[in-house]
Amino acid sequence: MRSSKGSLPVYLQIAETLVRDITAGRLIDGEKLPPERDMANELGIAVGTLRKTLAELHNRGLLERIQGSGNYIRAVTDPQSVYAMFRLELISGGGFPTAEVLSISREVKPEELPPFGTSKEGHRIRRLRRIAGKAAAIEEIWLDGSYTNEIEVGDLSESLYLYYRTRLGLWIAKAEDHIDLGHVPDWSPDTFNPKCGEPIPHVLRISYSHEGGTAEISHTWYDPSVARYVNRLR
Amino acid sequence: MRSSKGSLPVYLQIAETLVRDITAGRLIDGEKLPPERDMANELGIAVGTLRKTLAELHNRGLLERIQGSGNYIRAVTDPQSVYAMFRLELISGGGFPTAEVLSISREVKPEELPPFGTSKEGHRIRRLRRIAGKAAAIEEIWLDGSYTNEIEVGDLSESLYLYYRTRLGLWIAKAEDHIDLGHVPDWSPDTFNPKCGEPIPHVLRISYSHEGGTAEISHTWYDPSVARYVNRLR
DNA sequence: AGGAATTTGTGCGTATGTATC
DNA sequence: AGATACATACGCACAAATTCC
Numbered sequence: 001m002r003s004s005k006g007s008l009p010v011y012l013q014i015a016e017t018l019v020r021d022i023t024a025g026r027l028i029d030g031e032k033l034p035p036e037r038d039m040a041n042e043l044g045i046a047v048g049t050l051r052k053t054l055a056e057l058h059n060r061g062l063l064e065r066i067q068g069s070g071n072y073i074r075a076v077t078d079p080q081s082v083y084a085m086f087r088l089e090l091i092s093g094g095g096f097p098t099a100e101v102l103s104i105s106r107e108v109k110p111e112e113l114p115p116f117g118t119s120k121e122g123h124r125i126r127r128l129r130r131i132a133g134k135a136a137a138i139e140e141i142w143l144d145g146s147y148t149n150e151i152e153v154g155d156l157s158e159s160l161y162l163y164y165r166t167r168l169g170l171w172i173a174k175a176e177d178h179i180d181l182g183h184v185p186d187w188s189p190d191t192f193n194p195k196c197g198e199p200i201p202h203v204l205r206i207s208y209s210h211e212g213g214t215a216e217i218s219h220t221w222y223d224p225s226v227a228r229y230v231n232r233l234r
Numbered sequence: 235m236r237s238s239k240g241s242l243p244v245y246l247q248i249a250e251t252l253v254r255d256i257t258a259g260r261l262i263d264g265e266k267l268p269p270e271r272d273m274a275n276e277l278g279i280a281v282g283t284l285r286k287t288l289a290e291l292h293n294r295g296l297l298e299r300i301q302g303s304g305n306y307i308r309a310v311t312d313p314q315s316v317y318a319m320f321r322l323e324l325i326s327g328g329g330f331p332t333a334e335v336l337s338i339s340r341e342v343k344p345e346e347l348p349p350f351g352t353s354k355e356g357h358r359i360r361r362l363r364r365i366a367g368k369a370a371a372i373e374e375i376w377l378d379g380s381y382t383n384e385i386e387v388g389d390l391s392e393s394l395y396l397y398y399r400t401r402l403g404l405w406i407a408k409a410e411d412h413i414d415l416g417h418v419p420d421w422s423p424d425t426f427n428p429k430c431g432e433p434i435p436h437v438l439r440i441s442y443s444h445e446g447g448t449a450e451i452s453h454t455w456y457d458p459s460v461a462r463y464v465n466r467l468r
Numbered sequence: 469a470g471g472a473a474t475t476t477g478t479g480c481g482t483a484t485g486t487a488t489c
Numbered sequence: 490a491g492a493t494a495c496a497t498a499c500g501c502a503c504a505a506a507t508t509c510c
Contacts, residue, residue: 009478035494046480051495059293064349067495068488074349091414179413179463180325202458224436229413231465243497269475280499285476301476302507 010045011052018053022062022073033071087177087204088129088137088220088227095132099139099160101153102126102189106145116214117144123151125160128189129220135191137204137222138184144215164216178205179229184221192223204229244279245286252291253403256309267297267305295405321411321438322363322371322454322461329365333373333394335387336360336423343376350441350448351378357385359394362423363454369425371438371456372418378449404449412439413463418455426457438463 008016021027033039033054040050054071057063064072086097109122125141141160143151156163182203184192204220222229242250255261267273267288274284288305291297298306320331343356359375375394377385381402390397398404416437418426438454456463 011478037494048481049479052478054495058352065495066488067486068493070488070494177463177465179458181458224415228415229411229463231411245497271475282500283498286497288476299476300507301505302474304475304507 011049011056014043014045014050014053015056018057019062027073029073031073033073035070086129087206087229087231088131088222089230090131090134090136091226091228095134098130098133099156100128100130101156102128102138102187104151104153104156106150109142113142113217116217117146119145121145123148125151125156126187127160128192129222131227134226135189136227137220138188138192139218139220140185141216141218147215176206177229177231179203180205182221188221192221202229245283245290248277248279248284248287249290252287253294253296256296256307256403257400261307261309263307263309265307267307269304291403294403296403320363321440321463321465322365322456323464324365324368324370325460325462329368332364332367333390334362334364335390336362336372336421338385338387338390340379340384347376347451348441350451351380353379355379357382359385359390360421361394362426363456365461368460369423370461371454372422372426373452373454374419375450375452381449398450406449410441411463411465413437414439416455422455426455436463 018027034042036047036050036054040047043050054063054065058065062074064074066072088097089095103124103126105124106121107124108120113122122145123141123143125139125143127139127141128135129137129139143164151163180203202222202224204222206218206220252261268276270281270284270288274281277284288297288299292299296308298308300306322331323329337358337360339358340355341358342354347356356376356379359373359377361373361375362369363371363373377398381404385397389401395406398406414437416435418435435455435457438456439451440454441448441451
């Protein structure tokens with residue numbers, strides 16, 4: 001008998017194990033599950049309980065249920081984790097994002113930048129973004145100068161927003177996205193400079209705010225033939 | 235005894251009557267339903283069947299279920315404006331969005347569409363979107379077939395999502411956006427067909443979900459030289 | 469404060485309908 | 490047409506959360 005004290009209901013426990021099986025590759029796309037009665041017997045639960053599990057997986061889009069035929073796995077992409085603040089993925093979907101810091105400097109905010117923050121200065125961070133190793137975008141990030149005096153390259157090991165939280169105590173509460181057409185800036189690495197005849201890169205402007213106001217404004221130039229914008233709202 | 239030949243399952247029949255009661259104002263916001271056993275008795279159905287009905291309403295976001303307390307109608311009129319679900323504006327900023335229905339039909343979902351919903355069929359709605367009177371985008375919307383049997387052009391006077399809420403009892407809880415490059419479909423009005431040499435239109439794919447799963451998937455083709463994507467996250 | 473009553477949540481087992489193979 | 494498999498529906502028992510006295 002399955003214990004259920006202080007833990008998830010049985011039907012959700014089963015759901016979680018199945019989700020793990022799917023993400024671990026033990027259950028692959030298109031795979032047909034055993035008949036519900038058999039499966040319930042193997043698991044030692046009632047058919048009705050198993051059906052609640054399967055309904056839950058169907059709701060999450062992980063399972064296709066065909067009356068008279070069977071239950072079929074729908075392999076699905078990633079759970080959101082590190083990707084929470086990164087809204088680009090490969091055209092083909094997914095891809096692991098990495099960031100390579102090109103430069104960090106503290107400068108007076110330029111005129112073109114929309115007004116934000118309390119300081120006249122800002123930290124200018126330029127990064128090359130790769131998705132699955134492929135150069136996909138460049139970023140120019142302006143963090144308001146009031147949050148810290150200096151940022152070192154070593155501080156931004158991988159996740160900029162992890163640094164914001166753990167070192168600056170800065171939580172992102174709001175965000176605003178714009179997508180426009182535009183030209184890549186002159187400091188762009190050669191690897192990213194567009195070839196003649198290709199589509200004009202997009203500019204994805206994102207401003208991050210906490211409750212006290214806007215803390216950061218970033219511009220991302222990405223090549224629409226390589227990456228696409230994705231946004232998942234809770 | 236309720237007949238169920240050739241028609242909806244009992245638990246969905248009850249759901250439909252409750253949705254009508256809500257949209258007609260016979261059940262108002264915050265109202266507490268009778269205990270499940272009493273309600274099932276009045277309706278002449280089993281508690282388990284009624285619970286399936288209530289789960290369905292909860293899925294659509296119409297009902298709040300609190301263990302130990304009761305079931306409460308949740309029919310709040312949306313505080314967000316008409317623009318809440320539209321993420322395009324003029325390049326210059328702003329602009330009043332309107333929608334013109336081009337066609338509505340009920341069809342078997344095509345293969346290319348990502349799997350969503352519980353029905354094999356869907357409602358296919360094609361619209362021309364104008365911003366400040368200027369043709370800016372075309373939409374193809376697929377609403378899962380399980381929510382209603384038929385949609386008439388007259389039903390969608392102005393806001394599609396108002397129709398969803400008031401007529402289908404469907405509340406949108408989650409959304410997912412994608413932006414890709416793509417070609418306009420062949421049914422696009424002449425007013426929107428791209429001229430030679432202009433940038434390729436963008437495809438903005440949006441899926442809308444309530445708590446139980448995805449209800450609608452829409453594709454929006456917009457001209458990036460006319461409109462831009464904007465998203466303001468709370 | 470505390471315990472009893474109320475109400476929904478979970479789980480089981482069974483019977484029958486209906487779509488698919 | 491028969492077998493298989495999922496969908497619906499019923500009823501019951503107990504657990505957990507809330508409410509009320």
